[in-house]
Amino acid sequence: MxxxxxxxxxxxxxxxxxxxxxxxxxxxxxxxxxxxxxxxxxxxxxxxxxxxxxxxxxxxxxxxxxxxxxxxxxxxxxxxxxxxxxxxxxxxxxxxxxxxxxxxxxxxxxxxxxxxxxxxxxxxxxxxxxxxxxxxxxxxxxxxxxxxxxxxxxxxxxxxxxxxxxxxxxxxxxxxxxxxxxxxxxxxxxxxxxxxxxxxPPSSLRQRIVNFFGGKTNEKLVPVVEDTEMMNIQGFVSKPEFAKKSRGEQFFFVNDRFIKSPYLHHAVMAAYEGILKDGSQPSYYLYLTVPPNTIDINIHPTKTEIKFDNESAMYAILRASIKHSLGQFNVAPVLDFERDANLDTPYHYKNLEGEVPTIQIDTNFNPFAEEKPSKSYSSSSSYKRVEPAATWESLYVDVKHDTSAVFGRNEFASSNNNDFSFENNEFAFENEEVTSSLFNDEEVEQTVQRTYQIHKKYIVSPIKSGMVIIDQNRAHQRVLYEQFLVNMTVQHASSQQLLFPINLFYSTSEMELIAELQQSLVNTGFVFEDSNPDHIVISGIPVNITESEVAVVLDQLLGDLHNGIPENSFSQNDTIAKSMAKSLAVKTGAYLTEKEQENLVNGLFACKDPNVSPFQKPTFITMRVEDLDKKFAL
Structure with missing residues (x-):
């Protein structure tokens, strides 16, 4: 054989x-x-x-x-x-x-x-x-x-x-x-x-980061420096207010080798606990130097994962170092144009001691004395006699009792009675005749509220067989998704012009991505005034986006497309519509008025596919009266 x-x-x-x-x-x-x-x-x-x-x-x-x-x-x-x-x-x-x-x-x-x-x-x-x-x-x-x-x-x-x-x-x-x-x-x-x-060119670490990710990155960086027997930490983390939705600019280097470590990433997120918005990701560029004999870099084919001897100690040191650096940043003086300068202590008062206030008492003041000003008050006394207000009748001493001047000459020129005399203090009012209601009973029933919001998350609407429970976030995603797809397909989206254009700064790779998506974004309603190597200028935005949401929407879009843009235009438009719908949809916990609830329900069931969200999750469920009867029958 x-x-x-x-x-x-x-x-x-x-x-x-x-x-x-x-x-x-x-x-x-x-x-x-x-x-x-x-x-x-x-x-x-x-x-x-x-x-x-x-x-x-x-x-x-x-x-x-x-x-x-x-x-x-x-x-x-x-x-x-x-x-x-x-x-x-x-x-x-x-x-x-x-x-x-x-x-x-x-x-x-x-x-x-x-x-x-x-x-x-x-x-x-x-x-x-x-x-x-x-x-x-x-x-x-x-x-x-x-x-x-x-x-x-x-x-x-x-x-x-x-x-x-x-x-x-x-x-x-x-x-x-x-x-x-x-x-x-x-x-x-x-x-x-x-x-x-x-x-x-050869430069410092901060300058290399700025060269990669744009000039505006410099103001976002907080230095992190720590030297211990176990490891040396150097690098930068971003300020909390500059956190993004995506995890793009996050780098760990161990002995000048890039690695991926979910465990160390969790340490960074723990350091930001309490100062970061939900769902936001900070940027960080952290360089760790450890003894080579304490790590094993031969556990992954691409050598992007490393095994540490004492991960728990590294976790604690990294978390404490970042937390300390963020604390130093928070207590440092900053240039804030929204701060009220009247509340600041003047510089020339810096070394002055506070003066104890003195109290002056008028010993001659008698609250039961006659109501006339006393000449014994000192000029520095805090007590002042207030003249009593005149009676309301004195306001009308010089007013002639001419009702025609008050009510009009044409109506009461021939009226000589005293029904409207101020002297008798008697007034006559014409009673309004009660007429029938403008709406019949059927129309009044139609004005009764037809939708109800539960826990600022679900919308309940009664139907003939029972009721419909709608997820407001997923329903709004479906409505916006189909609107954006129609706009990009027809290429006739409405835009609102901005009084002051918006400048948004991005890295070189992100600018390449935006250039690839520019035509699709224009079809949704964006108007690009100018494009530079490191930033874009937007002069118009879609009508359903506010000015403050532009940066959030584009950051979310870049994060969703970080792994690649679909090759054909339809898939590209589909991805953009999904990302923008996810960013702009009303979130769970948002209060909706009765009118907004009705518009959302009507908009959902006017969609081509109202059953699922753009991400293939159900938008609503129905409960029949029979189902409720079964619950109560138990």
């Missing part, structure tokens, strides 16, 4: 390994950027075309490689980072497994150029699908250049699973941000389809 188990060929093994290392072009960007950082480069250029599908190139001025290393780096499990198993617990570098270059070369056309600083000539190698096509000597600058072309050219099924260029481009930006934020002392340049997207 022949053997069943056999060794895989090298090219098949490399393709299987590539499935773990390379999921998309962003994976290639991550591996190549980390190798450039480990090569001690001070200037790194990233060049991509067609969101990395056609080209991903990384050029650095690092140490470079000799001829032997240049050929050996494409072999599986070849690495310069470790020599023995114990080295895994004292790593200070990025990539270390030795599978990245071999896996990438197995599924793409790869070209490498490298040269040592002390050498006169460098090495030029071309590989296609793990096959060495050529190796030549070339005149090259110091450093290394990797060019990865036609990713997944020999695995069409994997290439078909790639998302649209917009989605893949956003994933590349995410990886580029993580590496560039971890190393602010390195000059990074990013080019996409020939356009200069980022040019980040």
């Amino acid at each position: 022949s053997s069943i188990i056999q060794l895989l060929p090298d090219h098949v093994a490399n393709q299987i390994a590539a499935g773990e290392v390379v999921q998309r072009p962003a994976s290639v960007v991550k591996e190549l950027l980390e190798n450039a950082v480990d090569a001690k480069a001070t200037d790194i250029k990233l060049i991509i075309k067609d969101a990395g599908k056609s080209l991903v190139q990384v050029i650095d001025n690092g140490s470079g490689m000799n001829v032997t290393d240049a050929r050996l780096c494409f072999e599986r499990h070849a690495t310069s980072k470790i020599r023995q198993a114990e080295d895994l617990f004292s790593l200070n570098t990025k990539g270390f497994r030795g599978e990245a270059l071999a896996s990438i070369a197995a599924i793409a056309h790869m070209e490498m150029k490298t040269k040592l600083e002390q050498e006169e000539l460098g090495t030029h190698i071309v590989i296609e699908g793990s096959k060495f096509m050529s190796q030549d000597v070339a005149v090259l600058p110091k450093g290394t250049s990797f060019a990865v072309k036609n990713l997944f050219f020999n695995i069409p099924a994997r290439r078909n699973f790639l998302k649209s260029d917009t989605v893949e481009y956003r994933h590349i930006i995410d990886e580029f941000q993580r590496v560039a934020l971890a190393h602010p002392k390195i000059h990074f340049t990013f080019y996409h389809n020939g356009s200069d997207m980022y040019n980040l």
Whole structure:
């Protein structure tokens, strides 16, 4: 009987390994950027075309490689980072497994150029699908250049699973941000389809964050600094009032390596407890430095998860440090134009002591004396005699008793009776004749309230067979969702012009996303007056949005679309309509007047699909009289 188990060929093994290392072009960007950082480069250029599908190139001025290393780096499990198993617990570098270059070369056309600083000539190698096509000597600058072309050219099924260029481009930006934020002392340049997207010179950590996320970010940052025996913490957190709905700008770095840690994220949220709105997410950029032997970074294929020796102590230290920094921010003086300056202590009163007030008493004051002013009052006395008010009859001493002047000459010119005399203090009033009601009994019954709100969450409306219980939030989502879809489809949305345009600042990646969505937003009623590299100017908004809700709606939209924009326009419009409906729908706990309740009920049942919300959740339930009878029959 022949053997069943056999060794895989090298090219098949490399393709299987590539499935773990390379999921998309962003994976290639991550591996190549980390190798450039480990090569001690001070200037790194990233060049991509067609969101990395056609080209991903990384050029650095690092140490470079000799001829032997240049050929050996494409072999599986070849690495310069470790020599023995114990080295895994004292790593200070990025990539270390030795599978990245071999896996990438197995599924793409790869070209490498490298040269040592002390050498006169460098090495030029071309590989296609793990096959060495050529190796030549070339005149090259110091450093290394990797060019990865036609990713997944020999695995069409994997290439078909790639998302649209917009989605893949956003994933590349995410990886580029993580590496560039971890190393602010390195000059990074990013080019996409020939356009200069980022040019980040060496700078401080705060300046690197501002370069990425816009100039307005600087005023949002609160520094966090803490040094303990267990770990060192440096970085920034955002002020509570600048919290967003999405979790975009949240970064943890451990020993200059980006990680994801729900446990540490919970520590940050615990520090904001009581000062953050429900559903809001703060931004943070936190850099933790710990001894390498206290962490295990080899527990995840992408090395974005780390195992800590003492997580509970790190949780407590991180929470206390952030809470302390936020406390310092709250007690610091701020420039607040809404503060009442009259309540502030003048500066020249700063060092003065308070004076004890003196009390002066008029010993000659007698409350039972005659009602005439006393001449014995001192000028500083606080008591003053008030003259008694005149009687109301004295107000009419000089008034002639001419009723025609009061009631009109035409009506009472021939009336000589004293019915209207002020002297007799008698007045005659004409009784109004009671007429029949303007509405008949049937119309009066129709004016009776037909809807009722329960716990500011549900609307109850009676029907012929029983009653309908409506979820006000989901019902309003359905109404707004269909309105936005109609506006975007017909492209005839109404806008309200703003007296003062709104300036909204966003990061470069968010500006790219807004540019992609601009036409769809215009169809909903937004009017864009101007667009700049770091902010947009809005001069008109949809009629059902208030000026204060514009920033909230757009932040929610960007958060919902962070993972990608649908490729076709209908799906794109559907996603935008869902996000805006979720942001603008009346929330649970909001009081609705009777008229608002009726409008919401009528609007819901006028929809094409009133049964479910845009997120496929039921909007109402019905209860028949028979169901109620069964409840009482128990």
